[in-house]
Amino acid sequence: MNDIATNDSATMKPRMSFKGMALPCTAALVLMAAGCKAPSDDASPSTEPTAANERVENTDWPRHGYNAAEQRFSPLAQIQQNNVHELGLAWTHSLQDYRGLEATPIVVDGRMYLTGNWSRVYAFDAATGERLWSHDPEVPGEWARKGCCDVVNRGVAVWQGQVFVATFDGRLLALDAEDGTVLWEVDTIDRQRPYTITGAPRVVRGNVIIGNGGAEFGVRGYITAYDAMTGELAWRFYTVPAAPDGPFEHPELEAAAKTWSEDGAWRETGGGGTAWDSMAYDPELNLLYVGTGNGHPHARHLRSPGGGDNLYLSSILALDADTGRMAWHYQTTPADSWDYTATQSIILADLHIDGKPRQVLMQAPKNGFFYVLDRASGELLSAEKYATATWASHVDLSTGRPVETGQGEYSEQDRLVYPSELGGHNWHSMAFSPQTGLAYIPALEIPWVYSPTDFYLFDLNVPHLDELRRGQPDVDHGGYLRAWDPVRQKLAWEVRLPALINGGVLATAGDLVFQGSQDGYLHVYSATDGTRLHSIFTGVGIIAAPITYAINGTQYIAVLAGYGGATHFMLSPSAAAHEYQNDGRILVFRLGGEAVPLPPKRAAKTVEAAVNPPTMTPDIQRGQEIYLRNCGFCHGMSGTTPLLPDLSRVRVMGYDAFRLIVMEGVLATRGMASFSDVLSEEDLENLYQAIAAGAHNTPGTADIP
Structure with missing residues (x-):
């Protein structure tokens, strides 16, 4: 353990029971377009690959983003533009899940592993x-x-006969790839704090790398490397300081502390900056790239009232993969006040810029700008808007800083700002094709009303919305698939x-985007x-990214179907879940496949909605406020249709049953924890009246x- 791994608050309890650790290699290369090598999954120093932009020399999907560069581009080309209309179902399997499915499957030697x-x-x-x-890590329902953002998971890592998974309640497990037996397990978090893990681990040079989430609830972010064979802590990098005067677990935090106020809410809540999703790795530079998230509270005038950039929030960090020490950082949104995380896809590529070859890192984070950086030095090469962004006019290339417009300053008055808290691009995976030179972004266009006194969901229920809209750009709100040229x-x-x-998105050598x-x-x-070129109706909303692989001369496309995640509290009018059950399943396609069997139709409501609008009393109005603060993100707000119960049966079940659920936690094992620690009996009565x-x-x- 090196000096970065000091002052570790997490409990280390490795359990080891090793079997044969190596799986045989796959069959020879088939169905691939001509190309070069790619980052290997063998993370030992003697066998590390030499170029982060190289391709994987097999027909598997061995890493989260296909290769270490996380390009999500496959050289398989059996499925092409002239035959993609023949694509049909090869096989499917229900996971008996009815919430969000976000995982990227991993395929190694003919086996698929997913969460x-x-x-x-x-x-x-x-x-x-x-x-x-299958293996159930038995995450406590409460x-x-x-x-x-729902009890989701974005997948596993597979290396030398082991399957690594991080659990929603903060543990990291190594499973035997042959039979799912637990080989070791460590607790990566302080269990007294509201940490969660939804991201997929990565394996780099014999270490399993994992971050965590929880900035919305007040935690201190960090990313950790564990020895893949034993579960021993190798290093840890904290993304924000503990306090202005330390302790400083590593030197980078002493510099960061100077960018935070002496006072402010961050000192009580932990600051945030969680590394909850994106990573990429350059084996030639031996640099691990990690994206960090928002601060807590979101509003910088509350979090750090004395000012400062609040490093390393909303940043891209380049860390030495062996020690965890920082080589460089780039902050996409200094003093972030809008939840503009930099945890979105990080992709490495070799591009020709201004007539010169450059080894670059690309990201389209939430803030609406597409960044191209030199991945060796962190130098900003370009940054332009890929989505509507009114909080800043442009990024100054001489300083690397955004030039704020003032439109995003909401410390004293409400402001309508683009992008929303969901960003111009969220966690849904971006892809890059070296054939076309284009990045493919699941983009969003919608604003958010930020307020110093109220909480608004997007621009819903804002009494003075027309006033806030004056002078705003004319934007066609909705979702987009955007192809972005990172050179031009x-x-x-x-x-x-x-x-x-x-x-999320997949690109292939067949000049296709899925x-x-x-x-x-x-x-x-x-x-x-x-x-x-082709569309296949599955009956289930899809938020995960597809993958592709080949076995015995047949190319397959696989994707998890199941809507949910951060927006599980609402459904678009066009959502499949309005008509069909949100039956989570893995769908695998091939040329000449069958039609997709549709899930059962969604049952009609058995309880009529209450008379609307209700007669508002002070108690009901207070109950409405309690609902928005504690319940709405799961059960719907502002008229949205949730996937989870919409509580229309509360009037029928009665107060006593309602109390057993909300205060006694009788449904805790199903995810409905007790709220007795935050609600009084009077609160509960008001809440019941409002819902009823x-x-x-x-x-x-x-x-x-």
């Missing part, structure tokens, strides 16, 4: 769909209350989608011009696409 809700792990025969084993820094093409939130959508389709586009009167989820003044 569902509650961090459950599944192994399948990737050709036939036979389930080989932990659901600690997460901002301009839009190449775009497709407007029916719903706001849609799936993306699922909230309305239940898997779409296939031309990578060069965005022409829609139908005042809890009244329609807003604007529409969600």
Whole structure:
């Protein structure tokens, strides 16, 4: 353990029981376009690859982003523009999950490994769909209350016969790839704080790398490396200081502390800056790139009232993969006040810029700007808007800093700002094709009303919305698939989608781009011009990213279908979940496949809604406020349609049953934890009155696409 791993508050309890650790290599390369090598999954120093932009010399999908550069581009080309219309179902398997499915499956040597809700792990025969084993880490149901964005998981890492998964309640497990047996387990968090993990681990040079989430609830962010064979802590990098005067677990924090106020809410809440998703790795430079998140509170005038950039919030960090020491950082949104995280996809590529070859890092974070950086030095090469962004006019290339317009300053008055807290691009995976030179972004166009006194969901229920809209750009709100040229820094093409939130992206050597959508389709586009070539209706909204792999000469496309995640409290009018059950499943396609069997129709409501509008009393109005603060993000607000129960049965079940659920936690094992620690008996009565009167989820003044 080196000096960065000091002052560790997490409990280390490795359990080791090793079996044969190596799986045989796959068959020889088939169906691939001509190309070079790629980052290997063998993370020992003697076998590390030499170029982060190289391709994987097999037909698997061995890493989260396919290769260490996280490009999500596969050289498989059996499925092409002239035959993609023949794509049909090869096999499917229900995961018995009815919430969000976000995982990227990993395929190694003919086996597929993936995760569902509650961090459950599944192994399948990737050709036939036979389930080989599953493992339930038994995440406590009441932990659901600690997460901002559903009990999701984005997948596993596979290396030398082990499957690594991080659980929603903060543990890291190594499973035997053959049968799912637990080899070791460590607790990565302080269990007294509201930490969660939804991201996929990565394996780099024999270490398993994992971050965490929880900035919305007040934690201190960090990213940790554990020895893949033993679970021993290798190093830890804290992303924000503990206090202005330390302790400083590593030197980078002493510099960061100078950018935070002496006082402010951050000292009580931990500051945030969690590293909850994106990573990439350059083996030639031996640099691990990590994206960090927002601060807590979001508003900088509360978090750090004395000013400062608040390093290393909303930043890209380049860390030495062996020691965790920082080589460089770039902060995309200094003193972030809008939840503009830099945790979105980080992609490495080799580009020709100004006639010169450059080794670059690309990111389209939430703040609406597409960044191209030199990945060795962190030098900013370019930054242009890929989505509407009114908080800043441009990024000054001489300083690397955004030039704020003042439109985003909401310390004293409400402001309507683009992008929203969901960003111009959220966690849904971006892809890059070295064939077309384009990055493919699941983009969003919607504003948010930020307020010093109230909380608004997007621009819903804002009494003075017309006033706030004056002088704003004319924007077609909704979801988009955008192809972005990172060299010319301009839009190449775009497709407007029916719903706001849609799936991640896959690009292939067949000049194809695959993306699922909230309305239940898997779409296939031309990578060069965005022409829609084929669509397959699945009946289930898709937010995960597809992958591709080949077995015995057949190329497959696989994607998890199941809507949820950060927006599980609402459904677009076009969402498949309005009509069909949100039956989470893995769908695998091939040329000449069958039609997709649709899930059962969604049952009609058995309880009529309360009379609307309700008669507002002080108690009901107070109950409405309690609902918005504690319940709305799961059960719907501002007229949105939730995936979880919409509480229409509360009037029928009665107060006593309602109290057992909310205060006694009788449904805790299903994710509905007790709220007795935050609600008084009077609060509960007011809440019940509001829900029973139908005042809890009244329609807003604007529409969600």
